[in-house]
Amino acid sequence: MKLGRVVGTVVSTINAPAFDGRTLLLCDLLDPSGAPAGGYVIAVDSVGAGAGETVLLLDEGNSARQVLSAPGAPIRTVVVGIVDAVLEGTLAMVQDARSGPPPGIVTVPAAAGPAPVTVPAPPRSRRRR
């Protein structure tokens, strides 16, 4: 999915039947910081997005048709969400432990929990001679 900003609507009376009654939104593509990433798409609205809103764009045909309950429709791009916030740099938790934290990420040592319980190893089974 992509991030976009709604900048306009496209009005059309002569269109493929699948577009009847649907709102077409002109959306600029954004990078995660909110800056224009270059380019735009015309997307079908499914959430009631309005002017200037940052939205989540789905750009895949099968999912789009599923979201709109429109099998066979020639629709690929759908506005599927209105974005409240995009948080950057919070993915440190899924960093590979071997590579260590990325620079600039402060790691907090885990609080001391209960002492680990040591389980005695089970006795080895004797070999039959």
Add this chain to the structure above:
Amino acid sequence: MQLARVVGTVVASVKSPGLQGVKLLVIQPLDRHLRPVGGQLVAADAVHMAGPGELVYFVAAREAAQAMPDPFVPVDHAIVGIVDAVSPLAGAEP
């Protein structure tokens, strides 16, 4: 989907069986300020009413074939609507 201007027509008498009766138009993709961007394309006309000079929007990839009466045709760009107006919304950046 993207905006485009119809700039010409393609006539092909020999074509894949699925393309019989399909109108082919040359389109120039546009940015959202309606300035030409990128190269021209040949698109199938799924609305049967687009003509040279008209502002249209088109869909690419598999969805283009979905726009045709027979969805199993070798079409990768299809005009799916004729634009009456592109209206910038109040509150949106220009």
